[in-house]
Amino acid sequence: MFDSLIIDSPKRKVSAQSKLKDFFPYYAGFPESFAKSIIGSTSLKTGAVVLDPWNGSGTTTTAALKLGFHTCGIDINPVMVMVARARNLQAAAVDLLEAEAKKIFQKTSSINHHVSSDDPLLQWFDIDSTLVIRQVEQKARTLLIRDCGTLENMELNKYSCLASNLYVALFNACRVLTKPFRSTNPTWLRLPKENEHRLSVTKLELKQQFFFQLSNVVASLRESNIYSDASTESSIIVGDSTTFIRENYADLILTSPPYCTRIDYTAATRIELALIAPLLGQSRDELSRKMIGSIKVPKIVCAPDINWGETCNAFIDKLRNHSSKASAGYYYKSHIDYFSKMARSMRGLAKSLKSGGGAVLVVQDSYYKDIHNDVASIVTEMAQFQGLTLFRREDFAQRNSMSGINTRSRKYNKPTGSVESVICFLKKN
Numbered sequence: 001m002f003d004s005l006i007i008d009s010p011k012r013k014v015s016a017q018s019k020l021k022d023f024f025p026y027y028a029g030f031p032e033s034f035a036k037s038i039i040g041s042t043s044l045k046t047g048a049v050v051l052d053p054w055n056g057s058g059t060t061t062t063a064a065l066k067l068g069f070h071t072c073g074i075d076i077n078p079v080m081v082m083v084a085r086a087r088n089l090q091a092a093a094v095d096l097l098e099a100e101a102k103k104i105f106q107k108t109s110s111i112n113h114h115v116s117s118d119d120p121l122l123q124w125f126d127i128d129s130t131l132v133i134r135q136v137e138q139k140a141r142t143l144l145i146r147d148c149g150t151l152e153n154m155e156l157n158k159y160s161c162l163a164s165n166l167y168v169a170l171f172n173a174c175r176v177l178t179k180p181f182r183s184t185n186p187t188w189l190r191l192p193k194e195n196e197h198r199l200s201v202t203k204l205e206l207k208q209q210f211f212f213q214l215s216n217v218v219a220s221l222r223e224s225n226i227y228s229d230a231s232t233e234s235s236i237i238v239g240d241s242t243t244f245i246r247e248n249y250a251d252l253i254l255t256s257p258p259y260c261t262r263i264d265y266t267a268a269t270r271i272e273l274a275l276i277a278p279l280l281g282q283s284r285d286e287l288s289r290k291m292i293g294s295i296k297v298p299k300i301v302c303a304p305d306i307n308w309g310e311t312c313n314a315f316i317d318k319l320r321n322h323s324s325k326a327s328a329g330y331y332y333k334s335h336i337d338y339f340s341k342m343a344r345s346m347r348g349l350a351k352s353l354k355s356g357g358g359a360v361l362v363v364q365d366s367y368y369k370d371i372h373n374d375v376a377s378i379v380t381e382m383a384q385f386q387g388l389t390l391f392r393r394e395d396f397a398q399r400n401s402m403s404g405i406n407t408r409s410r411k412y413n414k415p416t417g418s419v420e421s422v423i424c425f426l427k428k429n
């Protein structure tokens with residue numbers, strides 16, 4: 001079934017980047033063309049299920065749906081679940097978006113007229129502006145999501161693709177409005193300094209920005225042209241890969257686990273998480289701790305496990321004994337946190353694959369100071385421990401990688417780029 005896989009470079013080309021950028025700017029994904037080549041070059045049968053347990057912006061789920069397969073995407077970040085779900089709005093429903101959006105800006109007496117003092121939007125916006133944004137968000141919530149509860153009980157899963165698109169337009173509008181607090185680092189939105197003014201936005205300004213962003217979203221959905229027949233199921237849900245198991249479920253897993261480069265994925269969606277705070281049921285800090293690759297580590301961490309494999313254990317050993325400050329403390333803990341979460345996820349991933357199924361993972365290596373963190377070999381050994389067989393590996397050198405973003409680490413003697421590896425496994429019958 002996987003003999004003639006076509007493996008293109010997983011690096012997103014500028015043209016593909018700008019397409020997704022119009023929909024929602026996301027830095028960590030692989031291109032849709034890459035996912036389509038992989039899925040399209042398998043001999044999956046009608047009714048097959050394609051799973052991505054780290055679905056991010058939904059490249060795998062969108063590509064699989066377009067190719068006519070059932071899809072399931074999991075991500076721990078509700079913002080990314082909304083984005084991935086929004087991308088799957090059927091062509092016929094795109095025409096409804098603008099009419100629904102207009103309802104959001106109509107006046108009603110039932111909306112809140114005060115701002116809660118702990119509203120996270122207050123970090124960037126003054127009180128009046130926060131009220132304006134929150135009223136619009138509240139209207140979107142009550143109009144389209146109704147009584148779904150909080151995300152704690154996974155009720156986000158009832159959100160329609162339509163509602164998700166309105167949230168994406170609101171996300172993008174708030175991204176533009178908070179531009180004064182952004183730098184060239186795509187993952188970072190800073191907080192105003194003490195003496196800096198909070199942003200001021202009128203309802204009219206928000207409305208104009210919102211409808212401008214909605215027209216981009218609509219144009220990019222029209223270009224993407226999702227049209228699947230009613231028998232194709234797509235479920236994109238909030239979930240944690242470290243605990244997710246759906247035994248013998250997927251025919252193909254196509255995914256890209258979080259990088260091990262100390263990049264906080266919640267930081268990249270800071271303003272979006274602030275917007276959906278009433279639905280989150282947890283703080284950004286709590287969500288951040290659960291993420292793989294979190295920069296917030298628990299005070300007590302487990303010991304390295306021999307079952308994580310030789311490469312992983314040798315790396316941890318070198319890191320712990322590195323002479324630089326905090327190597328044996330913070331950095332040791334944060335890497336243990338990463339590898340233990342990865343090992344648990346690989347168990348769920350292997351169990352969720354059907355016998356005879358295949359898993360294709362895109363992983364990026366990195367450096368801790370001058371020590372090579374060979375994530376591809378580490379993940380391979382973890383997968384093998386769970387009974388999967390490696391049948392192919394392609395390496396692609398990357399010039400600009402996420403591991404280069406932390407400029408302070410450049411003083412060490414190491415290559416400037418990184419290698420992105422596509423590793424392919426089989427679950428033998």
Ligand SMILES: C[S@@+](CC[C@H](N)C(=O)[O-])C[C@H]1O[C@@H](n2cnc3c(N)ncnc32)[C@H](O)[C@@H]1O
Pocket residue numbers: 026028029030031053054055056057058059060074075076077080239240241242255256257258259265290291292293
């Ligand atoms: C490298 S990105 C995936 C990008 C995706 N392939 C795309 O094209 O957009 C990794 C994703 O893993 C998610 N993630 C981190 N920890 C997770 C966990 N414990 N369970 C599920 N998803 C998690 C992050 O939110 C992020 O969206």
